[in-house]
Amino acid sequence: MSGSQPARLVPLLPGGVCDLLPEGAKRLRELEGAIRQNFGRLGYQEVVLPTIEYLDTFLADTQKDELPAGIFGFLEPFTGRLLALRQDFTPQIARLVASRLKFVQLPMRLLYLGPTFGQDGDGSRLEEHQGGAELIGEAGIKADAEVLGTVCLALKAMGFERFKVYIGDAVFVKSLLALPFQDNATRHAFCSAWRQRNLEALDVIVEKLPIDQQTKGILVNLPFLVGSRDALKGRVSSSSWRPLQKSLQGVEGLFEALEDVLPEAEKCIELDLGAAPKHAYYTGLFFEVYAEGFPQLIALGGRYDQLFSVFETNVPAVGAGFKLSAIMKVRREPVNF
Amino acid sequence: MLTFAIPKGRILEPLVALLVEGGVKEAQGLLNLERDLVLSARSFDLRFLIVRDRDVPTYIAGGGCDLGVVGSDVLMEQSPDLYELMDLQVGACSLKLAEPQELAETDDPSIWTRVCVATKYPRITQRFFRERGVEVETVTLNGSVELAPIVGLAPRIVDLVSTGMTLKQHGLVPVIDIMECSARLVANKAAFRMKKTEIERLYLALRGAKESLNAKA
Numbered sequence: 150m151s152g153s154q155p156a157r158l159v160p161l162l163p164g165g166v167c168d169l170l171p172e173g174a175k176r177l178r179e180l181e182g183a184i185r186q187n188f189g190r191l192g193y194q195e196v197v198l199p200t201i202e203y204l205d206t207f208l209a210d211t212q213k214d215e216l217p218a219g220i221f222g223f224l225e226p227f228t229g230r231l232l233a234l235r236q237d238f239t240p241q242i243a244r245l246v247a248s249r250l251k252f253v254q255l256p257m258r259l260l261y262l263g264p265t266f267g268q269d270g271d272g273s274r275l276e277e278h279q280g281g282a283e284l285i286g287e288a289g290i291k292a293d294a295e296v297l298g299t300v301c302l303a304l305k306a307m308g309f310e311r312f313k314v315y316i317g318d319a320v321f322v323k324s325l326l327a328l329p330f331q332d333n334a335t336r337h338a339f340c341s342a343w344r345q346r347n348l349e350a351l352d353v354i355v356e357k358l359p360i361d362q363q364t365k366g367i368l369v370n371l372p373f374l375v376g377s378r379d380a381l382k383g384r385v386s387s388s389s390w391r392p393l394q395k396s397l398q399g400v401e402g403l404f405e406a407l408e409d410v411l412p413e414a415e416k417c418i419e420l421d422l423g424a425a426p427k428h429a430y431y432t433g434l435f436f437e438v439y440a441e442g443f444p445q446l447i448a449l450g451g452r453y454d455q456l457f458s459v460f461e462t463n464v465p466a467v468g469a470g471f472k473l474s475a476i477m478k479v480r481r482e483p484v485n486f
Numbered sequence: 487m488l489t490f491a492i493p494k495g496r497i498l499e500p501l502v503a504l505l506v507e508g509g510v511k512e513a514q515g516l517l518n519l520e521r522d523l524v525l526s527a528r529s530f531d532l533r534f535l536i537v538r539d540r541d542v543p544t545y546i547a548g549g550g551c552d553l554g555v556v557g558s559d560v561l562m563e564q565s566p567d568l569y570e571l572m573d574l575q576v577g578a579c580s581l582k583l584a585e586p587q588e589l590a591e592t593d594d595p596s597i598w599t600r601v602c603v604a605t606k607y608p609r610i611t612q613r614f615f616r617e618r619g620v621e622v623e624t625v626t627l628n629g630s631v632e633l634a635p636i637v638g639l640a641p642r643i644v645d646l647v648s649t650g651m652t653l654k655q656h657g658l659v660p661v662i663d664i665m666e667c668s669a670r671l672v673a674n675k676a677a678f679r680m681k682k683t684e685i686e687r688l689y690l691a692l693r694g695a696k697e698s699l700n701a702k703a
Contacts, residue, residue, distance in 0.1 A: 315679055345570040346678065349693065372571070373689075375682045421679060439676040444549025445567075446676065 165268065165275030173477065177278055180473050181262045183306035184280040187299050193258040193282050198241045200264070204231040206244045209430060209459045219268040234266035239430070239468055240456065242283045247460035255286025255464065274474070281450070281470035288465035290402045293434050293452055297403070298410025300448055300469045301417060304438065307476065312440035312447070314417055315375065316400060317424035319431040319451065324392035325371075329359055344425045346372035364390045374422035378404065381420045396422065403434060430456045433467075447476050487531050488677075488684050491546060491554030492516060493539035496648070497669045500576035501555055508688075508695035530688055543568065543672070552677035553685065559646060559667040563607050569678055571689060572671040574696060579648035581607065583662040586635050589642075590659045604634030605644040614664050632656040 162168070169177055185195065204222050221234040235241060238261050246257060260282040268275055282299070284292050297314065304312055325343065330336040335354060342350035348369065355368045367374075367388045374381060378400060385393060400420060407414040426435045427449055435451025450469025457464040492501065498516065505513035512527035516534060519525060525534045535551055542556035543566035559581055561570060583603065585593065600621045605611050608624040615622040625640045632652060634640045646667065647653060647660060671692060678685055 313680060346673075347570055347572060348689070349572050372569075373682065373686050375679055419679075439679055441680065442549075444547065444674055444676055 163275065167276075176477055177473060180307050180471070180476060181280050183303045184260060184262065184282065184471060187303040187306055188258070188260045188282040191258065191295065191299060193260040193284075195260050195262070196242075196245065198235070198238065198245065198261060198263070200235055200266075201232050202235060202241055202244065204233040206240050207233055207236055209240050209243065209456055217267075221266050221268070235263075236265055236267045237428070238263075238265065238279060238281055238470060239283065239428070239453065242285070242468070243453075243456045243460065243466070246285050246464065247457055247462055250462060250464070256292075257283075257285045259283050259285065277475075278473040278477075279470050280473055281468060283466060283468035285466040286464050287467070288454065290399070290406045290434075292465075292467050294403055294406035294410055296450060296467050296469050297418075297434075297436060298407050298414070300436075300438065300450065300471075301411050301414075303471070304440075304448065309440055309447075312417060312438055313419055314436050314438050315419055315421035315424060316403070316434055316436050317421050317426060318396040318399060318434055319426055320399075320433060321392050321396040321422060322426060325368075328368075330354075331357065340425075343371060343423070346423060348372045363388050367393060371423045375419065377419050378415070381422070393422070399434060426451065428453070436469075443475065443478070445472070445475055447472050487533060488553055488681060488688065489533045489535060489551045491537050491542045491551040491556075492534050493542055493554075493556055493669075494536055495539060496579075497539070497555065497557065497577035501574070501669060504574060504576060504692060504695050504699060507699055508691035510691070530691070531684065532688070540564075546672055546674050549674055549676065551674070552681055553671065553673050553688070555669050556672055557646075557667050558670050559607065559610070559665070561670060561672070562665065563609050567675065569673045569675060570670050571673055572693065572696075574669045574671055574692070575700070577669040578667070579646050580666050581610065581644065581664040582647045582660040583642055583644050583664060584647070584653050584658040584660045585642040587657050587659050590661055593661065595662055601642060602640045603642045603644050604631050604640035606631060607644055610664065611644045632658060 207217055207220060217236055220236050222231055224230070225232050242259060242261070246253070260280070262280040264276050265279050266276055282296065284296055301314065326336065326340070330339060339351070339354045342354065351371060352369050355365050358365065367385055367390055374384065376384070382397065404414055424437065427437070430453045431451040432454045433452030436449065437446045438448040440447055448469060448471045450467070452467040454465040456466065492498065502513050502516050510527050510530055510532065512525065512529060513534070515525050516536070519536065523536045526532070527534065535545065537545055539556055540560055542554045543560060543564050545551040546554050546568045547566045555574065557577060598620050601615065602623040602625065603611055604625040604627055606627060606629070608626045611624050612622055625634060627634065631643045631645045634643055635658065636656065643658065644664060650660070653660065671689070673685060
């Protein structure tokens with residue numbers, strides 16, 4: 150087409166990304182400010198991490214040979230190593246800390262703000278803004294309470310009045326997966342029924358397990374083991390199944406530790422023992438936060454004491470992230486008619 | 487209050503029977519709604535929304551409805567982010583590949599390496615054949631898929647079959663079973679937690695209704 154006019158460029162936006170106009174940019178910075186302020190007060194310091202990492206860094210969460218769904222990967226020029234756009238901050242923080250362990254003092258309190266990249270099956274989101282905080286090098290329920298309590302304070306500062314935190318326990322999840330299933334296919338079926346909260350399918354599998362009736366009674370109700378601490382205790386009080394009792398004790402400890410951080414914990418924190426963790430790297434208490442009018446979770450977090458083991462070091466850690474793009478979506482009030 | 491997405495069409499009648507059996511008497515009204523797309527049921531503090539079956543997952547995942555009923559074919563095609571709480575065992579049918587009678591007489595699916603298929607389910611079709619080493623070209627249609635072989639748009643189709651009458655009328659015969667389908671009760675993940683008490687109550691009512699209908703049959 151030499152000699153002709155250059156083709157006019159259509160101002161086309163790729164799917165799954167968006168511009169933030171002055172008002173949106175202001176709101177994002179306000180939300181980030183709430184994280185900065187509330188965690189900053191406790192000595193969390195901000196770090197800025199690269200958008201690109203070696204893919205390996207993000208594989209800590211997966212079954213090793215399986216790529217995280219929807220991750221953007223490409224080759225590094227000259228070396229041919231696989232790179233990826235950041236899909237999750239936590240493995241990056243682990244990489245950062247692991248590379249500097251000799252020079253830093255633990256515990257470390259870090260916070261971060263920035264975009265993450267990943268694609269749903271339908272291509273509906275590609276870039277999402279996130280923010281979060283990690284407490285590295287501190288084991289125990291007090292550290293969990295510090296992070297969780299501060300998440301709640303930050304959400305309040307963001308303007309949320311009615312939100313609910315749902316606590317799950319990765320140790321409890323582990324004992325579920327260690328039940329004496331007949332074979333791997335049954336374990337798989339159990340996992341899928343549990344993740345879908347399909348009580349009926351659970352029933353069929355649990356019925357055949359060589360375990361006592363009392364435990365069976367708990368397992369077939371797993372999907373609905375959601376509620377306040379007292380409600381749930383009432384519901385499972387008859388069970389002496391150890392993993393369950395230990396889990397409830399852990400939560401009890403969390404509430405105690407929260408007293409200093411978050412006086413009204415009882416109001417906004419519930420238990421969800423039927424929850425499947427969003428990340429496979431959680432090793433202790435994990436949580437998801439939901440709010441009225443938001444169809445998806447707005448924040449999540451948990452303890453991950455094994456994530457550093459891929460870097461051949463052992464450091465306990467707990468962290469949380471805020472889904473800022475989800476929080477920024479305009480909430481539409483339903484019209485009554 | 488719970489907002490409940492109800493799919494128009496085939497599933498509606500058995501679904502209403504199930505809801506009524508479960509104690510949601512007002513659901514009877516779903517059968518003679520004319521232009522209305524909304525119906526309230528005071529007994530369970532419900533609001534029914536009538537939508538297209540393919541739109542049910544959109545309503546649920548997007549938070550427009552807390553609960554809903556949708557075919558497992560639609561769930562498989564869209565893999566939406568929601569909870570699949572129960573197989574309601576109504577509206578059973580199967581997804582099949584079908585082709586014209588004359589073609590079927592000499593056809594041998596076991597040696598296919600490449601097929602062209604018209605369907606409303608491109609993702610299921612792609613996945614099914616690629617897992618079996620067959621390259622598949624899908625022609626995506628939104629309805630009347632049986633017409634595609636007649637006009638030469640695609641020699642074969644993948645579609646839902648319940649009685650087989652529609653296939654027969656168009657000179658088609660089923661050749662491969664892809665999956666069995668039935669209606670599922672689904673829930674939004676946030677609503678499942680935030681409205682757990684109401685959802686559990688309705689869930690138990692529907693489960694009881696299913697069992698008592700099964701016992702009667």
